Amino acid sequence: MSRTIAPRRRFSVKPYLFLLPMLVFAVGFVYYPFLKTCLQSVSTVNFRGEITGFAGFDNFAYLFSRREFSIALENTVKLMAINVPITVVITLGLAWLCSRPHPLHSVYETMFSLPMVVSMASISLIFKVLLNPSVGWLNYALGLDIGWYEDRHTAMSGILLLTIWMGIGFNFLLFLSAFRSLPPDMLGSAALDGAGKFRTLIRIQLPLISPTVLYVVCTNMIQAMMTNGPILILTQGGPSRSTTTLIYLMYTSGYASSNYSLAAAVSMAAFALTLLFSLLLFGMEKRKVHYQ
Amino acid sequence: MKSKKGEWTLGALAVCLGCLVLFPLFYGLMGAFKSPAEFVAWPPTVLPRSFGYLKNFETVFTQLPMLRYFWNTLVVSVFSTVIKLAIALLAAYAFVYFDFAGKKALFFLLLGTMMLPPDTLTITNYQTVSHLGLLDTYLGIGIVSFVGASQMFMLRQHFLSSPKPIREAAQMDGCGDVRFIAFILTPMSMPLLLTLFLQAFVIQWNAYLWPLLVTNTNEMRTVQIGITMLTTLEGTNYETVLAGAAVALIPAVLLFLFLRKAITRTMSGGAIVG
Numbered sequence: 001m002s003r004t005i006a007p008r009r010r011f012s013v014k015p016y017l018f019l020l021p022m023l024v025f026a027v028g029f030v031y032y033p034f035l036k037t038c039l040q041s042v043s044t045v046n047f048r049g050e051i052t053g054f055a056g057f058d059n060f061a062y063l064f065s066r067r068e069f070s071i072a073l074e075n076t077v078k079l080m081a082i083n084v085p086i087t088v089v090i091t092l093g094l095a096w097l098c099s100r101p102h103p104l105h106s107v108y109e110t111m112f113s114l115p116m117v118v119s120m121a122s123i124s125l126i127f128k129v130l131l132n133p134s135v136g137w138l139n140y141a142l143g144l145d146i147g148w149y150e151d152r153h154t155a156m157s158g159i160l161l162l163t164i165w166m167g168i169g170f171n172f173l174l175f176l177s178a179f180r181s182l183p184p185d186m187l188g189s190a191a192l193d194g195a196g197k198f199r200t201l202i203r204i205q206l207p208l209i210s211p212t213v214l215y216v217v218c219t220n221m222i223q224a225m226m227t228n229g230p231i232l233i234l235t236q237g238g239p240s241r242s243t244t245t246l247i248y249l250m251y252t253s254g255y256a257s258s259n260y261s262l263a264a265a266v267s268m269a270a271f272a273l274t275l276l277f278s279l280l281l282f283g284m285e286k287r288k289v290h291y292q
Numbered sequence: 293m294k295s296k297k298g299e300w301t302l303g304a305l306a307v308c309l310g311c312l313v314l315f316p317l318f319y320g321l322m323g324a325f326k327s328p329a330e331f332v333a334w335p336p337t338v339l340p341r342s343f344g345y346l347k348n349f350e351t352v353f354t355q356l357p358m359l360r361y362f363w364n365t366l367v368v369s370v371f372s373t374v375i376k377l378a379i380a381l382l383a384a385y386a387f388v389y390f391d392f393a394g395k396k397a398l399f400f401l402l403l404g405t406m407m408l409p410p411d412t413l414t415i416t417n418y419q420t421v422s423h424l425g426l427l428d429t430y431l432g433i434g435i436v437s438f439v440g441a442s443q444m445f446m447l448r449q450h451f452l453s454s455p456k457p458i459r460e461a462a463q464m465d466g467c468g469d470v471r472f473i474a475f476i477l478t479p480m481s482m483p484l485l486l487t488l489f490l491q492a493f494v495i496q497w498n499a500y501l502w503p504l505l506v507t508n509t510n511e512m513r514t515v516q517i518g519i520t521m522l523t524t525l526e527g528t529n530y531e532t533v534l535a536g537a538a539v540a541l542i543p544a545v546l547l548f549l550f551l552r553k554a555i556t557r558t559m560s561g562g563a564i565v566g
């Protein structure tokens with residue numbers, strides 16, 4: 001942060017004025033709500049959102065004792081554990097396929113990255129119809145007899161299909177630009193040494209792009225943790241709570257039932273999990289990730 | 293690539309995979325042209341019998357004030373993105389061209405906003421917006437997305453890499469900060485600003501949960517909420533829902549097809565910011 005283009009001068013109020021708008025909104029709509037959530041999670045809160053007393057860890061104790069919470073936690077972790085590795089493998093594979101120059105490259109690059117601008121609401125509605133057991137095309141085409149969003153055993157798989165699809169575009173682009181930034185002569189010399197394509201990928205390219213892999217894993221874990229929209233639109237947490245995620249639980253307890261202290265406790269739990277996973281990953285980064 | 297044949301195999305494979313990825317969108321768009329009888333017929337098909345059946349699109353626009361929703365979404369997306377970029381530009385300017393006490397701390401305070409997922413803050417932000425009396429207003433929908441830490445970071449990187457003497461020369465000519473930002477810095481950063489604008493615009497256009505929370509009246513809804521309302525309205529069915537989904541998709545997809553390079557330009561930068 002010492003990099004600057006200005007010479008050192010005497011105190012001036014000017015830079016603070018330029019920073020003021022961003023600071024106001026950062027405090028007002030990020031830090032203030034965060035602190036308020038922390039505070040509400042250890043307080044009793046009335047239906048208007050006003051704090052009425054100190055509750056200690058009662059909210060958490062109540063939350064952890066509820067079956068709803070353990071189900072939501074399990075669903076969320078399951079979603080993360082399946083979504084993230086599949087997304088990484090698919091998008092890494094696609095980006096690797098596209099990393100070499102090719103006359104058609106702009107055609108298929110557009111195709112693979114297009115999902116990033118598709119709205120969650122639109123694609124959720126399309127999946128709702130595509131996976132519908134009576135009129136949808138997917139079951140018919142694959143000869144399946146699956147209830148998807150209407151069956152509690154398969155609803156989560158349906159949500160996963162959708163969230164994996166939604167993650168393709170952006171992560172593909174990140175991996176593609178990581179592959180493209182590798183020095184081409186290094187790959188050439190690997191080929192001269194007789195290393196096959198897969199060997200080159202595993203031994204040379206992957207270690208070099210590991211910072212991007214880490215970034216993608218991290219952001220996707222947080223995103224999977226925050227899965228809520230498709231559930232609101234497609235399943236409302238059901239059938240029989242099989243797709244209730246933490247954030248969906250926060251949404252229903254906070255917004256629908258005005259139980260703000262419970263909602264705050266759920267969101268603190270979600271936040272703590274996010275932080276835990278990020279710290280774990282960054283701990284790994286110190287030992288495994290290779291920076292050029 | 294060793295041989296011509298290998299190159300074409302690779303291309304064909306990639307295009308096939310691309311079609312597979314885009315299939316759900318294709319299926320949705322095709323389904324929007326089907327009549328109710330055609331839709332429930334067995335076996336289900338992907339392609340409609342003809343593209344002459346437009347009643348589903350008509351229903352989307354007559355059952356709901358869809359044009360109004362488009363207008364709402366456009367207004368919110370444009371103004372909140374412009375404000376977001378303006379605020380980020382001012383902050384980046386302060387960080388690059390000034391030295392001041394607490395600079396490092398403030399910089400990390402602003403970047404730190406990226407660490408708190410907005411979804412966990414929705415309930416408390418809803419309380420704030422409700423107290424401010426901003427429910428059901430354009431400002432209420434846009435206000436939570438005014439902070440753009442990644443935009444601020446990218447603009448800062450851009451200013452740092454621009455030639456240093458420009459500002460000194462401008463100052464010597466008596467050009468103040470505001471005029472420097474408006475007439476020199478902004479035009480100079482136009483390509484980056486355009487990219488950042490398009491990215492943020494598309495994200496705001498597609499926003500769902502927050503606009504759903506803060507709008508109560510029918511006229512203030514956005515397109516994304518409108519189309520999901522089709523699933524519960526009377527007189528609508530699967531094909532109407534698909535027509536709604538297609539209508540909501542078209543602006544962002546067209547923007548992407550024409551300006552893909554501009555939209556995706558700073559993506560790798562985002563990965564470095566972390």
